[in-house]
Amino acid sequence: MAGTAMDRGARKIDPNSDVAIAASVTPQPIEEVGARLGLDPQVLFRYGHIKAKIALEAVRPAEAQADGKLILVTAINPTPAGEGKTTTTVGLGDALARIGKKVAIALREPSLGPVFGSKGGATGGGRAQIIPMQDINLHFTGDFHAISAAHNLLAAAIDNHIYWGNALDIDARRINWRRVVDLNDRALRHVTVGLGGPPNGFPREDGFDITVASEVMAIFCLARSFEDLEERLGRMVVAQTRARQPITAAQLKVTGSMVALLRDAFQPNLVQTLEGTPALVHGGPFANIAHGCNSVVATRTALGLADYVVTEAGFGADLGAEKFLDIKCRQGEIAPSAVVIVATVRALKMHGGIAQKDLGPSNPAAVAAGAGNLVRHIENMKSYGLPVVVAINRFTSDTPTEIEAIEKACAAVGAEVHLCNHWAEGSAGAVGLAEAVVRLADGPSDFKVLYHDDLPLVQKIETIARRIYRAGSVAFDAGALKKLADFEGMGYGDLPVCMAKTQYSFSADPGLRGTPSGFVLPVRDVRLSAGAGFVVALCGDVMTMPGLPSHPAAENIYVDETGFIAGLS
């Protein structure tokens, strides 16, 4: 018979890979990890020996308290040279533990789709990883599957409602609730459903997004209780009637079932770093259509359990940190006590105009030029009233004169720079950073969001564009302006704005590295996420369903005879 499994002899594990480093460490029983946060084993809903969900009975008092100090890790605009934001988050958490602090890390869960695409996972790297990396990168505790099921149940309910008579008068041409799958599958971006005749319903155009792009995911990460969760789900606008009136999810009557599907998932997951530091890994909304941060429930729970909580925001600080501060902190009633901005010498050289192939030789002038990108992010974070420290994630190729160029630029805006080596050394490589962070976090801060709720939506977008991005002006498409007016008319004018913009530049042009300014920021379309509680402003095309590359990572992953999952990187 054709096509038996490929030759297993060809399968070898690279001993320097993240998966091999992770496998070389013996994890601590999750009860010991939980005990570090004062959690009784009985409140750990274990998934095997080294993963757990924290039971509601422990979550509720902790998240109500939420009195720890929150450290936000963000970064310069990403480049192909790499920055190491998650690695720094983990290394800093471990270093805080090393210097005797009661600490927890709060991170997003990775999406399954990209694991099989071009990268292996999102659990840090080297000696700064969270484990079990295979589990976290694959199904973990099933949260994303629960979100997919809840999302798709609502989609089925919409078509089912139309099938059985369409009492709500849903306009099949104006259903904006797509379906989701947690894979990279470009063939599903645009589809027609309901084909094949009367038993299968009414044909209509539809499409699939990746699960992390679902509004259910965004809601999951912002809701505070089951009641809040169900109310937010119910507020989602999923379609319009032929008379152009909004249809909400509540009208389809399945929000109770959606919450039932999310019941277990809603409890934060507890895992550990390679050094045994507790990590709450929970939720993961797409950073380019939603706010891109781990769940409010997990962050608040961590703040209730630990004295210091290290968390990160998606993308660079202009996009990720802005949304963290203006959406998550606003809705979640939290505030950071300090911000860490991660950069690398190599990435700053790229911001200074050097091509990736030319990053080898020392080039302090290019670093100095590129440091402008870092400096602007420092200024932005300070404008929120937050103390800032810079973490340089070291490469062996970095030279003293290059480091000096960064220190000089940062000193000019009053930011300390710390060289970090946690990738190679674990916590020992980030002690200086940890000490600086404690000093800043224990000192004064005066966090304020960038704009008030009652500012009109157009002005919220303009405020972000001018003050954070340094745009000269904003060019709204006419349709976008009309929709914003409609949203205000419907009572959604008090929502914050969730920017959907390239992460590679302050501008909407991914090719503009460094410090572009005075540009025109295009706002081509806007969308209402009434349940999540924000209005999305689209500054260009937004990809909500990635595709696979010609040789996807899926071709390298396998399970060996012992049951070990290899090939993730």
Place this chain on the structure above:
Amino acid sequence: MAGTAMDRGARKIDPNSDVAIAASVTPQPIEEVGARLGLDPQVLFRYGHIKAKIALEAVRPAEAQADGKLILVTAINPTPAGEGKTTTTVGLGDALARIGKKVAIALREPSLGPVFGSKGGATGGGRAQIIPMQDINLHFTGDFHAISAAHNLLAAAIDNHIYWGNALDIDARRINWRRVVDLNDRALRHVTVGLGGPPNGFPREDGFDITVASEVMAIFCLARSFEDLEERLGRMVVAQTRARQPITAAQLKVTGSMVALLRDAFQPNLVQTLEGTPALVHGGPFANIAHGCNSVVATRTALGLADYVVTEAGFGADLGAEKFLDIKCRQGEIAPSAVVIVATVRALKMHGGIAQKDLGPSNPAAVAAGAGNLVRHIENMKSYGLPVVVAINRFTSDTPTEIEAIEKACAAVGAEVHLCNHWAEGSAGAVGLAEAVVRLADGPSDFKVLYHDDLPLVQKIETIARRIYRAGSVAFDAGALKKLADFEGMGYGDLPVCMAKTQYSFSADPGLRGTPSGFVLPVRDVRLSAGAGFVVALCGDVMTMPGLPSHPAAENIYVDETGFIAGLS
């Protein structure tokens, strides 16, 4: 704002519902349940306090041993009156424990789709249930989500292969690998994908099945090891080239990733009955397109751990037990020691020609007429060389003369009848049945499959049709005959046959209750499941994606303030 959550005051839990009965029992810690099977807590990969997967290190020696006695619970052809097969499986298991036997129950996992459709779940009922019923009926330990992801990864890989140049020359019109979702969603039965222009691939027809209909599910339930799993996945025929040559999954190179996705799922789940009897609940292939039994790994593991294992087959004995015996037992190298056939007085009356609305009054004549259906199943099971006992699942409306009619009919073919009341009483209601089962299972049996591997495929189908269904002849569509010849030419002639026929009749006509014979069985089409290792014979339309009713059960399910999931029934 429009559409807030529905009034929670209207939500009440029925105290006589299965969910309320289940909630009234305090479950035992899963370690205690495992200890009953001699399992060390360290080999239990716990999901919370009352669910676990049994680790491979314990599964492997147990499934290699597999020396317990296997009891198969099957039934008459189902009617709207209900039979209670799962309830009897659970009640018998509890009763075997009650009389001092070391016992395990082995059941399928329910599908998520129907939970939100017209029924609440598939975990038994009354005092004969497995728990935690909400968990088992919703995500349980994530097995079906893992199967969905593995299935859909392969689908994405097919379209991705075509997108990047189609080196295998896949004919986009001849891709038979559809996508899956674990929901009832009729709008997805027939779709077109790849629309929207070049970045999204090539438009083609496609469709979605419910997850349990996936060949990955069938393989999952028949494979014995990761190597076997990957080889079977690799053998699946997913498409044809333009030259009509088969394309196998192995050629898409993602079978290693598929096994990685199934890594944890492949370990059997351990839960308990309301009385604390261990139950291995694992796998759940669709009974009308696949073989419809729980996994071979779970059944063999249970046989290695317990002295008696009670399991069930889907649908009535003509369809479910035949496939259990001729496919699962053949491939899994197991054999039952006794068969229990479940019937109810009410259902036999329906087989005797009485309409559902007229089931109230006592009608021994109708029972006697309908008992022919039961008698034929007894004869069939005996033809496999197996001892048979009949379990009558009692209703308070049953009369002594009706019971007598059943006993008389069964005595004529040498089968004991036991009246069971486990629904109301738990194990105490099935002690007589348990004692009879032990007597039979400990006595002689001489199991032989119905046909040999080397019988031509056409004759295998004819053998099942004539000997089990009592058809007069089989009418093959010309296309089906040609495909069967093709399958034999490709080297698949030695596979067993998986019948896809209505469960409501021995014939292919669901309206023909009782004992039809001499009819023509139509075989309209055949399909190759090369990885699962069987050829599917389709005797009529087969539904692989159910729809939701006009008022789906999803409208009644919700989570209360304490986190309790209510509304499942």
